[in-house]
Every structure is written in structure tokens, then in C-alpha cells.
Amino acid sequence: MSILIKNGTVVNEDGMHKEDVLINDGIIVAVGKNLDAPENCRVVDAADKLVMPGGIDPHTHMQLPFMGEVAVDDFYSGTRAALAGGTTMIIDFVIPAKDSTPIEAYKTWRGWADPKVCCDYALSMAITTWNDKIRDEMTEVTKPEYGINSFKFFLAYSGMFMVRDEEFYQGMIHCSKIGALARVHAENGSVIAEKAKALLAQGVTGPEGHTQSRPEELEAEATNRACVMASQANCPLYVVHVMSKGAARAISYHRSKGAIIFGEPIAAGLGTDGHHYYDKDWLHAARYVMSPPLSRDKSTPEALMDLLAAGELHLTATDNCTFNCHQKELGRSDFTKIPNGVNGVEDRMAVVWHKGVNAGKIDPMRFVQITSSTAAKIFNLYPRKGRIAVGSDADIVIWNPNDTKIISKSTHHHACDFNIFEGMEVRGFAETTISRGKVVWENNELHVEAGAGKFIPAEPFCPYVFSSVPHRAKMMAPRMVVREHERVAEITMNQEIRAQNQEMST
Numbered sequence: 001m002s003i004l005i006k007n008g009t010v011v012n013e014d015g016m017h018k019e020d021v022l023i024n025d026g027i028i029v030a031v032g033k034n035l036d037a038p039e040n041c042r043v044v045d046a047a048d049k050l051v052m053p054g055g056i057d058p059h060t061h062m063q064l065p066f067m068g069e070v071a072v073d074d075f076y077s078g079t080r081a082a083l084a085g086g087t088t089m090i091i092d093f094v095i096p097a098k099d100s101t102p103i104e105a106y107k108t109w110r111g112w113a114d115p116k117v118c119c120d121y122a123l124s125m126a127i128t129t130w131n132d133k134i135r136d137e138m139t140e141v142t143k144p145e146y147g148i149n150s151f152k153f154f155l156a157y158s159g160m161f162m163v164r165d166e167e168f169y170q171g172m173i174h175c176s177k178i179g180a181l182a183r184v185h186a187e188n189g190s191v192i193a194e195k196a197k198a199l200l201a202q203g204v205t206g207p208e209g210h211t212q213s214r215p216e217e218l219e220a221e222a223t224n225r226a227c228v229m230a231s232q233a234n235c236p237l238y239v240v241h242v243m244s245k246g247a248a249r250a251i252s253y254h255r256s257k258g259a260i261i262f263g264e265p266i267a268a269g270l271g272t273d274g275h276h277y278y279d280k281d282w283l284h285a286a287r288y289v290m291s292p293p294l295s296r297d298k299s300t301p302e303a304l305m306d307l308l309a310a311g312e313l314h315l316t317a318t319d320n321c322t323f324n325c326h327q328k329e330l331g332r333s334d335f336t337k338i339p340n341g342v343n344g345v346e347d348r349m350a351v352v353w354h355k356g357v358n359a360g361k362i363d364p365m366r367f368v369q370i371t372s373s374t375a376a377k378i379f380n381l382y383p384r385k386g387r388i389a390v391g392s393d394a395d396i397v398i399w400n401p402n403d404t405k406i407i408s409k410s411t412h413h414h415a416c417d418f419n420i421f422e423g424m425e426v427r428g429f430a431e432t433t434i435s436r437g438k439v440v441w442e443n444n445e446l447h448v449e450a451g452a453g454k455f456i457p458a459e460p461f462c463p464y465v466f467s468s469v470p471h472r473a474k475m476m477a478p479r480m481v482v483r484e485h486e487r488v489a490e491i492t493m494n495q496e497i498r499a500q501n502q503e504m505s506t
């Protein structure tokens with residue numbers, strides 16, 4: 001089946017031109033002016049539209065078992081929602097329970113995802129405990145048959161996923177050795193656990209306790225610590241969900257010193273803020289509970305977009321992990337029991353476009369970078385993904401930059417019964433989405449099939465991430481000083497040996 005997209009403006013991260021795009025068998029086979037349609041080819045008119053690489057969301061948690069519940073968007077409804085918003089690939093996280101192993105968990109996640117995904121996906125792996133077996137299995141899962149090239153460490157969720165600093169450090173040393181990117185959830189989990197106990201003891205049991213137990217400086221502190229430790233381990237680091245200015249500043253500071261660090265703000269943090277936690281309606285407030293929390297500083301969303309525009313932050317994701325209202329209710333009398341997580345995978349592209357391009361902060365090319373191509377580069381999937389070019393996968397979004405829509409739970413495609421962006425009017429949205437060379441979203445309708453997406457293995461030692469690591473290793477190699485008294489001792493010893501040898505030979 002071939003498709004010819006005519007009359008549109010093709011946008012890549014490094015240029016935009018009025019060109020046609022011809023797709024055959026899931027691959028882009030021609031890009032150029034005035035292309036002719038072959039026989040039996042469907043022609044899609046993209047006049048006044050932008051033809052861009054489909055979005056890549058590098059941070060989702062579909063059907064994650066978490067805090068005694070399972071996230072309601074599974075790999076089917078979650079990837080449907082993604083496609084309706086112009087995202088054609090997700091990178092989800094395998095999170096082994098403390099008593100499980102990376103390989104066991106990997107098989108579980110593949111078993112969940114493969115029959116359900118409607119778009120392509122890759123996997124990242126969380127490391128939630130540390131021993132020799134875990135280390136060996138980390139090495140194993142970076143082999144092509146598993147296709148993992150990044151590992152995430154939690155400095156939060158004490159008693160559940162959190163690792164100690166020495167485990168995180170050893171984990172990063174190993175990541176560096178096997179060519180895998182380290183990713184980090186950076187918050188000071190120990191202090192958060194203490195603050196949460198204190199707040200509950202003082203009777204603060206509502207969602208406002210969630211944000212008060214996690215002050216922004218605990219995110220900034222952990223981000224700074226993670227950056228320092230990554231530099232010491234000579235390991236490239238990717239900070240997931242940068243939610244506050246302090247965390248962003250820490251990343252920017254360490255990058256200014258030459259550290260290899262990537263910062264990922266998410267749709268929620270760019271599109272809304274933490275005032276919701278103080279809402280009088282308990283359920284309304286609980287819907288926004290996620291970690292790190294949304295910033296209580298109202299100027300943060302705009303500041304994060306400015307940093308994306310300036311290149312101080314690098315790409316956008318969502319941390320999509322949705323729980324229904326009745327699941328949020330589990331924390332009615334204790335905010336620490338409210339399942340953490342919000343939506344985003346469907347609305348990320350529109351929110352970033354609206355807050356970035358419409359606001360005059362970024363151009364469409366930077367939009368492509370921060371929603372697609374940088375993720376493809378970091379996870380070693382470029383230019384197969386993240387680019388409109390001959391030979392690339394036909395994962396494409398046709399973007400309508402002129403019309404508006406209102407984001408709402410009544411029209412979204414999530415399994416979740418609310419939307420944190422409810423009522424937000426955005427100008428610019430995915431009008432048509434093409435996944436693996438098939439039109440899967442058009443005229444506000446999805447045409448998807450469970451299991452139509454494929455697992456995309458990601459290779460380690462990505463040049464975009466790792467090229468300077470060996471040189472840094474040389475610069476960081478231990479140096480030893482041979483001191484004078486040691487040298488005297490050495491000379492004396494040599495003389496003695498020579499004398500002995502002479503004695504023996506005579």
C-alpha cells in the first residue's frame with residue numbers, strides 16, 4: 001500500500017521545505033517536489049499543513065502496577081491515545097519488583113505490550129535493587145535480542161523503588177561500561193518520607209500534603225547530586241520529568257561544565273502548575289498528584305519552555321501513568337496512598353506546540369527536535385525514527401497549525417476518566433497520523449489494530465550519547481606520583497639486584 005502526501009510543508013529538525021512525501025510498505029521512499037502518484041496509491045492533500053516526523057514519547061508507564069493499583073491506560077488504549085495526538089512511538093519502562101529480575105520483568109512487559117500496541121515502542125529498564133545478578137542481567141538485556149539501551153534509577157519512592165547512592169553510583173559505572181544511558185528520577189526520597197510522616201501527624205492528609213512533602217529544593221538537590229555522581233561515574237545521564245526551575249538550573253550548571261546530561265520536562269509540567277493541590281475539591285486536587293509534583297510557582301511552565309527554547313533542556317515526554325478517580329480515592333484519608341500519575345501522551349504535541357510555537361518561543365523545527373528527533377537520537381533510533389527522509393520509517397503526523405481544539409476527557413482517547421488539561425484551548429493539533437505507513441488517525445477517527453505496532457530494539461553505545469565517554473575516561477584515569485624517597489629505594493634495590501646477579505655470574 002502506498003501513500004503520497006502532497007502539497008504540504010515537510011518539517012525536519014534542521015529545515016522545512018514544501019515537498020511531497022511518498023510512502024511504500026511502511027517506509028518513506030521519496031521526498032521531493034511534484035512527485036507523481038504510482039498506481040493504486042492513496043493521495044493525501046496536506047495543503048496549508050505541516051508534515052512532520054511522528055512524535056516520540058520517551059517516558060510512559062502503560063498498565064504499570066503501582067501503589068497497589070494498575071494504571072488504566074494499557075498498551076492498547078495508551079498507544080491509541082498517543083496516535084490520536086500525533087505520537088507514533090513510545091518508550092515505556094520495565095520496572096522489576098524488588099523480588100524480580102530484569103530479565104523476568106522484561107518478559108512480563110513484552111508479554112503485556114506486544115499483543116496490544118498500536119504503534120511502535122521501545123523499552124527502558126528500571127533498576128530497583130542492586131546485586132551481582134542484577135548487574136549481569138543489565139549486561140544481558142543490552143544484547144540485540146533484548147534491545148535495552150537505558151536504565152532508570154529512582155532516588156525517590158523510599159522502600160519501593162528507591163536505590164541508595166552507592167547503588168546508583170555502581171549502577172552508573174556499569175551503565176557506562178556497557179554503553180547504556182542512565183536515567184534518573186531525582187528527588188530526595190529519604191527526606192520526603194520523613195516530611196510525609198510529619199505532615200500526616202499534623203493532620204495534613206489531603207493532596208496539599210503531597211506537594212508540601214516534596215518541596216522543589218528536594219528535586220533540585222537530588223538532580224544536582226545525580227549530575228555530580230554521573231560525572232564521577234563517567235556516565236551520560238538523562239533526568240526524567242524536570243518539574244522545577246531549581247532542577248533545570250542544576251542540569252544547566254553541570255552541562256556548562258561539560259557534563260553529558262539531558263533534561264526532560266513533561267507535558268504536565270509545561271501545561272499546568274501546582275495550584276490544583278490546594279483546590280477545595282479533594283478529588284480535583286488528587287487528580288494532579290504525581291511525583292515530582294507540579295510546581296507551585298506559577299511561572300515555572302513558561303520558564304521550562306524558555307529553557308527548551310534555549311537548548312538548556314532537551315526534549316519533552318509525558319510520564320503518562322493514568323489512574324481513574326476511584327483509584328485516586330484510595331488516598332482519601334492519606335495523601336501518600338493516592339496513586340501517583342497523570343495523562344499526557346495524547347496531548348503532549350498540542351500542548352508543546354501551543355505553549356512553544358504559538359507563544360513565539362520555538363519554531364516548527366525546534367518543535368520537531370523536542371518532540372521527536374532528539375529522542376530518536378538519544379535512544380539510538382535515528383534516522384529510522386524522528387526524520388522525514390528516504391529510508392526512514394513512515395511514522396508521520398500531518399499537523400494543522402491553523403485551527404483550534406479544546407482538550408477534554410469527553411473527546412480524549414485515554415481509558416482515564418479525567419484529563420489534567422481539561423478545557424485548555426490549543427491552536428494546532430494532529431490532523432492525520434500515519435504509523436508504519438498506514439493512516440491510523442484522520443477525521444477525528446482512529447483506525448488501529450492491537451498488536452500492529454512493533455518492538456524496536458535500541459542498541460547500546462549510541463554515538464550521540466557516548467562518543468566522548470572514552471576520551472573522558474582517559475582524562476579521568478588515576479594518576480600516581482612516584483616520590484623521591486620511593487625512587488631512592490627503587491635505585492638502591494636495583495643496585496642490590498645487579499650486585500647479586502654479578503655475584504651469581506662470577
Ligand SMILES: [Zn+2]
Binds near residue numbers: 059
Ligand atoms: Zn515515570
